[in-house]
Amino acid sequence: MSVWEMYDVVLVYLNIVNGKFTGAEYQLDCGYIGSYLIKSGKSVCQYINKNLSSLQSLITDLKSNYKCNIYCFYINEYNYFVSKTVINNLKKAFGICNVIIVGPSAEYIGNYLLNEVEADYCITHAAAITLDCILDKKKKESISNLFYRDGKEIYTTKKEVLDYTLDNLGFPYQSGMIPPEEIQNVGMLTSVGCYGNCTFCSYKKDNKAFKVHTIEAIMEEIDYISHYIRGKNVRLNFVDDCFSMNSERTYAVCKNLKRRNYIFRYWCCSRADLLNEDIIDLMADCNFSGVVIGLETASEKIFGKIGKIENSKNSIKYIERIADIFKYGKKRGINPYVSANFGLPFEEYEDVQTTLQYLVKNNMRDNVSICFTTAFPGSQLFDKNYLFDSKIETTPYKLPFRSQYKGYMKSVYYQLEEIGYQKHNVQMWKRVIVEAFSGVCLSDLKKNKNCVKYIFVNKLNKAALNTISRYISVNGYILVEIDKLEFKNVLYSEDRKTLCMMTKQYDSIMHEAYEEDCYIPNIIFYHISNGNIYFQPNANYIPKKRAIKLREIKSIHDYEELYDEALRYATTQVILISNLKKGVITNACRWGQEKCNRFWIGEQNEIFNCCHFKVGNADGLKQKSNHSDKCVVYQNNSNSDMILSKYITIISCFYSYYEITDYDDNDIVGINVDENMNFRVIGKE
The missing domain is CATH 3.40.50.2300 (Response regulator)
Incomplete structure (x- = not known):
């Protein structure tokens, strides 16, 4: 062989x-x-x-x-x-x-x-x-x-619909293809198929026929998993298109789960018209802790046009039914979620308001999955786009496509922020900028110290693209300094979750990367003005300018001032707001314990470390630490290093998670920081 x-x-x-x-x-x-x-x-x-x-x-x-x-x-x-x-x-x-x-x-x-x-x-x-x-x-x-x-x-070759059951295919866990301990990440199937005809769904084409595992086969697979994995904190997600598609079968599955008492926490997706109080009671009894129900929109006008139900005249009944099922699920200890789609065909501003008001009225704000309608190949919205009041456009990397939205989406953005949309993403991007410019590792990079997380570049030519593709972490960031970005006043989404704006420079870079078979994970465009860094991640729509103050340590005097602040914190455990407002310390990694791997690509494709020492070129990177060369103002004092390391890490964490503008140094003396980096205002002048 x-x-x-x-x-x-x-x-x-x-x-x-x-x-x-x-x-x-x-x-x-x-x-x-x-x-x-x-x-x-x-x-x-x-x-x-x-x-x-x-x-x-x-x-x-x-x-x-x-x-x-x-x-x-x-x-x-x-x-x-x-x-x-x-x-x-x-x-x-x-x-x-x-x-x-x-x-x-x-x-x-x-x-x-x-x-x-x-x-x-x-x-x-x-x-x-x-x-x-x-x-x-x-x-x-x-x-x-x-x-x-x-x-x-x-x-x-010819297209042919083959007749088979899920049992015919086999069993992913019992066959050894998926280890039992992966059940929380992968989930399992009891059936595929859904009777709905949603215009935005791209999976219906493969699931025209309702295919199932027999009840016995389902239980055998769970028996096998439970032999290795047990515990009430283990989540088993049934990833069926619609778990309760057949009521009789749903009863049978749940009764068997209850009888066996596996002690898993179950999740599933379903429809309001296929759930009733008896089914919810049974699901609660056998430890279902969550169910996702597709609302999409609370506008009767739009609901009747998206194929969610067979008879559009029943739209309002279905919408009201979701509220009833949601409330009863909560009562029985099940944590129901609803999915809401914005940017649906024929939708107007008033329709969005109807949906948002519905979510607030029915106490769903904390239990909603916000999506932006996106046309994927295989969906009616994509294949018959001419029938719908929507516009799609190809991406620089060909798939997925971009679904464009009307102007009202900008106004809606702020309302979505109020119910949690992008809250964690904004913090994440702030953390990325702080980490990139300070060099202090605040994330989980410790497990992969050999990858390059940040690459700074002024000019992205073919050689630079190939260098980046070769060395960048799979979730790394390319930081491109630019004076001005060129936007087209069009909002879109291509992944159902992120609202974006057409950005010429982003599209140009991604197109060239696609053509050259180069991998670009993330691009951050930035501009530094008056000591502030303004940044734009990828093509993400960010209506407010995001800025972070930078503080450079250029001289011995700057270093001594910083050390005095750090020493004060070490003795009092208090940081003055006035000192925090001086900004994130650039290249603070010289004193940090956990350093980020990063480098710069110059105009001639030279590769520099953070101290601006050349460590290679586009043809190769020397296997040399970014931090092996001493900085000009670096003082080799282990005691002072430890004091500074703690101080700069706290400053970096503060800028990553808090808004400095929320604090006024006229009336706030300082902030106390505990071991878990929790900040607490402790006094006023």
Whole structure:
């Protein structure tokens, strides 16, 4: 056996969640594919790497440790860009492997993007069965639901709906494809399918028929999981399209769960018209702690146009039903969530107000998942866009598409902020800026010290892009200094969660990265004026200018002043507001305990560390610490370093989580900080 035949196929799922690359992870559809192939006698595994440092390390790992004839990538609406980058670089590294694409985006890629991503096959339906046929080396043209490459030509085979059940596919956990301890991250299926015809749903095309596991099979899978994982704090999420699709079956599942007393906490998604008090009672009795119900909109006019229910005349009854089910679920100890979609077809400002008022009236503000309607390939909103009052546009990285919104969305943004939208994101971006400019590590970078989290660059040419792609952390940041950004007065979303504004410079960089097969995780544009840094993350819509004060330590006098402040804090445990307002200390990493790995790319593609010492060029980075060279004002005194380290970390934390403008140094003397970095005002003048 050659080294390339260790596995018949390696499954790869690169998970992107709310814009963050969480790693190569277990995925339920991949689990079913693997389970079916194992039953068919194939050798299969899923590539797992949850601690990736860079995309280059992923490609090297796949090449070195997971040798096979076929790599099978699961691609959805969110991970196309990173998957395409990996696939094309994998092919460049060793082109003799075959690459197969499965998942929700496979059909669109087969139709429109196979000239850009170097895959050999795209499977559009029944991935497990179709992949098995490929592994059995059946003639390509005889296999249904396939796009395939033959030389430079691309061919497609006939579409065919295959008849099978979930039991036929197998069991992801019992087969060994997914470890039981992953149940909280991956979840499990009891069924697929939904009778709804929502215009924005892109999954209905694959789930036209209601497919199920038998009740016995469900219990056997949970029996297996519970043998290894037990405890009332373990969450088991049923990821069915609609868990309570069939009432009789829902009763049977819940009664079996109650009888076995697994002590899991269950979650599921459902519909208000498929829930009643009896079902909720039974769900509560068998320890369901959460259920997600699709509201989408509380506007009767819009609700009747989105295909949520069969008879639009019943829209108001359905909307009222959600409120009743929500209230009763709360009463029974279930924590219900509702999903609200903004930017729906035909929606106007008044319709949004109706939805927001409904959420407040029914005490749903803390239990709402805010989404922006996004047209994905396969949905009616995408495939028949001409029928709807909406506009979509391609992205620089081809998938997903951008759904554009009317002007009222800017006004709505502030109201959404009031119910929690973007609250944590704003803090996150502040923390990123503070960390990047101070050099003090405030996040979880400790587990991956070899990756480069921040790269500063003035000019992004081809050489710089390749350098960044090679060294940047999978969730790193490229900081680009710029005098002025060019915006187009259009708001859009491409991931259902983030509201963005058309930004010329962002689109230009991402387009070039896509064309060059370079990976760009995040871009932060910034401008420094009067000691303040103003920043714009990616193309995110931020209506208010965000600024953070910077404090540079340029001289011995500056250093002594800083040390005196730190010494005062060390003896009194109090920091004066007036000192806090001097700003975040740039390059404070010279005294910090945990330092961020960062470097600068110069005009001639030289690479510099934070002390502006050259450590390489675009062709290679020396394996040398960013902090090995002493700073001009650095004093090598271990005692003073410890005092300064604590002080600068507190300042950095304060700017990351609090607004300095909320405090007035005329009446506030100082802030007391405890060991957990909790700040407390302690006195007034």
